[in-house]
Amino acid sequence: MTLATGFMALPRNLLRLLGETVVALVLRPPPWRTVVTQMYNVGFRSVVFIAVTLGFLGLITVYQGCIQALKVLPDLSMVGAAFINVMIMEFGPTITALMVATRVGSGIAAELGTMVVTDQVEALEVSNTDPVEYVVAPRFLAVVVMMFVLTIFAILVATLAGMVMADLRFQVNPHTFLTLAYVEWGDVYIGLTKVFLYGVSIPIIAAESGFRASGGSEGVGQSTTRAVVNTLFAVIILDFVVAGAAFIIRMQFE
Amino acid sequence: MTRVLLDVLGTFGQVILQACRVVGGLTVLQTRILLAMFPPDFDYDETVRQFFKVGVKSVAVVVATALLTGAIMVIQSGNSVQETGATGLVGWATGTAVLSEVGPILIGLMFSGRVGANNTAELGAMVVTDQVNALRVLGMDPVRYLVVPRFLSMIVMLVLLTCIGDLFALTGGAIACQAILGIDQRVFWQSVLDSHLLDEMTMGLVKAFVFGGAISVVSCYFGLNVKGGAEGVGRAVNDSVVTAAISIFVANFLVTTIWI
Amino acid sequence: MEPVVEIAGVSKLFSGTPVLQDCDLRLEPGRVHGLVGPGGSGKTLILKTLSTLLRPDSGSVILFGTTVDYGDRDGLRALRDRIGVQFQNLALFDFLNVFDNVAFPLVMTPDPPPTDEIDQRVHEALVEVGLPETAHLRLPELSGGMQRRVALARAAISGADLMVFDDPTGGLDPVFSSRIFVLIGELQERTGSTVVLASHDVDRMTRICGRFHVMDQGRRIYSGNIEDGRESEDRRIRTFLTVEA
Structure with missing residues (x-):
């Protein structure tokens, strides 16, 4: 019974926090300087991390892709096109989001968790400052915007790495590799x-986890780890939902 | 503008220095772990406790992740299947991707978030409250008493969990195949069996072995090196999951290129 | 005179354990109230209750003659504008420097005073707590005792009608503790505000507190002046009011 109610309470809390954040953003938008500082933090903290992980992902995807493709196809002329397609609709957004969840999500949870256990959130409240408006809203906006920037960056890095791998190991000419032939607007x-959706859910889930922190440094550690698992898992669920829904919608049209 | 440029250059240098320091620290810790294991001299009871803790904590999240991963991969391959009509290839494409690459990586990342992060937080809290120093005063080596049990249990458990995960990923793929692609799931299973994926699966399990080792060493290193109070623990957890993610992607690349 | 704070029959459970049990408290305006009691007796919780930060499970809280309604945001806002709090955990914002921390309650009011007035008041407040020249520093650069004084300055800056100090001298040396108590006494005399402070330092509290309230196991067991308390029939009250820090 408690498990079931706990299970239902989480989505409700998340939706309420999302609502409060959006209302705060619309009614009392944060000063743009704060948002820019937060965007800088988000981008700055994760850019090297994303370059390394997505670079290696690009290398290995092309490597495996070429080896597997050679089993069923005569040549590798379309490997680049397929690679870029899967990067744009699947790996680029999803793996970047997993990295942002790891890096930025846990950071937001740690920051808010520390604020809760050291009574800073109550100090905000007694000064009539809404913690959602003052702390969550700027971070939320920054993550939503930066997710787009970082995903584009990630796709570029992965494609560059994949192109090098294709050229050096499989002798696929960069001209042949770099093609948008398989990419449709859909x-x-x-x-x-x-x-x-990833950009909206990561900061909200992380913040909710931080707000629930209790009791000293152990509580901050717990809320941070909870944020990592919950944001990672949310990304995988959303990936499944969007991919499935898109596939079904496409079938209706064809 | 110059400030931003200097910031970028400065951070670049810091990242490199930090990376060198972390790699050095990880190597030392790994060496000390191996020294403690051969000949075996570590805490047996704590090892058994860790096996249970790690396994129980992560089995649910691994199963759920695997089910969704299989389904996502089936949907992805579904696009090209729709165009070519080659339904027999769904099982092959999904099986290869899930067993050899995507499965181990995603399960590894979730395992790192669940077990690795928790381990860093736990060890970090022990450091902050001087419990690790108390062990040292009692003449107990933190590596033998705390680290080796975690190292062993994470490696064994991640390999076992990936075995379970492989099964659930294929099941998730089969369900998605029937429910979303509208292809009979028997076609999917037949295609998986026809593709002879034992080699891919073995490589995936070798990866799980390597990831488990990397996650445990990284999470113990950051946990034992916590500085400062509550804030320090939060920062250590963050560093730990980030470093673990980097090692997962790098190790994944190395294992695949050496294997094939 | 009408009391500033009137708490009646307040109870609170934390995961099944009662932490406040049918507790009541009356604070008359314009004096320094001392709150004493052993650790875990509910001093911090009753202070949070009268700062509107803790919502009790039952009972009523009346502040400045208004019953606190936790659903009424504007009502809460109006009450909180008249309250200044120094938290036991200090609760200084680590993302702001010393100046911005102290200025926070002024800046966050509906119509903040002009910038140079804020500047002046923050500097005066910092000088008062013996921390001139620290305005630009970040919190990690300060010692624990200095941070405690910054928190004190922040609680006092807006000259609130009700000022709450939770253990203002914890971890401070005896000389500075005396100074902090003198400062709080002067602050009360100058502003005429109602001050409530919780501490274990009964000896120094007697110099400024006109009235004492003793807490034990989530209940208020005594209110009155120190002399009567020290001659009380109840051994607990006698003990808590005579312990040396």
Whole structure:
């Protein structure tokens, strides 16, 4: 019984926090300087991390892709096109979001958790400052915007790495590799939808976890780890939902 | 503008220095772990406790992740299947991707978030409250008493969980195949069986072995090196999951290129 | 005179354990109230209750003659504008420097005073707590005792009608503790505000507190002046009011 009610309470809390954040953003938008500082933090903290992880992902995807493709196809002329397609609609958004969840999500939870256990949130309240408006809203906006920027960056890095791998190991000419032949607008919309939903959910889930922190440094540690698992899992669920929904919608049209 | 440029350059240098320091620290810790294991001299009871803790904590999240991963991969391959009509290839494409690459990586990332992050927080809290120093005063080596049990249990458990995960990923793929692609799931299973994926699966399990080792060493290193109070623990957890993610992607690349 | 704070029959459970049990408290205006009691007796919780930060499970809280309605946001806002709090955990914002921390209650009011007035008041407040020249520093650069004084300055800056100090001298050396108590006494005399402070330092509290309230196990067990308390029939009250810090 308690498990079931706990299970239902989480989505309700998340939706309420999302609502409060959006209302605060619309009614009392944060000063743009604060948002820019937060965007700088988000981008700055994760840019090297994303370059390394997505670079290696690009290398290995092309490597495996070429080896597997050679089993069923005569040549590798379309490997680049398929690679870029899957990067735009699947791996680019999703793996970037997993990295942002790891880096930025846990950071937001740690920051808010520390504020809760050291009574800073109550100090805000007694000064008539809404913690959602003052702390969550600027971070939320920054993550939503930066998710798009970082995903584009990630796709570029992965494609560059994949191109080098294709050229050096499989002798696929960069001209042949770099083609948008398989990319339709529909794929781009799917990718953008994913990026937007990931950007909305990561800061909200992380903040909710931080707000629930209790009791000293142990509580901050717990809320941070909870944020990592919950945001990672949310990204995977959203990926499934969007991919499935998009596939079904496409079938209706064809 | 110059400030931003200097910031970028400065951070670049800091990242490199920090990376060197972390790699050095991880190597030392790994060496000390191996020294403690051969000949075996570590805490047996704590090892058994850790096996249970790690396994129980992560089995649900691994199963859920695997189910969704299989389904996502089936949907992805579904696009090209729709165009070519080659339904027999769904099982092959999904099986290869899930067993050899995507499955181990995603399960590894979730495992790092669940077990690795928790381990860093736990060890970090022990450091902050001087419990680790108390162990040292009692003449107990933190590596033998705390780290080796975690190292062993994470490696064994991640390999076992990936076995379970592989099964659930294929099941998730089969369900998605029937429910979303509208292809009979028997076609999917037949295609998986026809593709002879034992080699891919073995490589995936070798990856799980390597990831488990990397996650445990990284999470113990950051946990034992916490500085400062509550804030320090939060920062250590963050560093730990980030470093673990980097090692997962790098190790994944190395294992695949060496294997094939 | 009408009391500033009137708490009646307040109870609170934390995961099944009662932490406040049918507790009541009356604070008359314009004096320094001392709150004493052993650790875990509910001092911090009753202070949070009268700062509107803790919502009790039952009972009523009346502040400045208004019953606190936790659903009424504007009503809460109006009450909180008249309250200044120094938290036991200090609760200084680590993302702001010393100046911005102290200025926070002024800046966050509906119509903040002009910038140079804020500047002046923050500097005066910092000088008062013996921390001139620290305005630009970040919090990690300060010692624990200095941070405690910054928190004190922040609680006092807006000259609120009700000022709450939770253990203002914890971890401070005896000389500075005396100074902090003198400062709080002067602050009360100058502003005429109602001050309530919780501490274990009964000896120094007697110099400024006109009235004492003793807490034990989530209940208020005594209110009155120190002399009567020290001659009370109840051994607990006698003990808590005579312990040396």
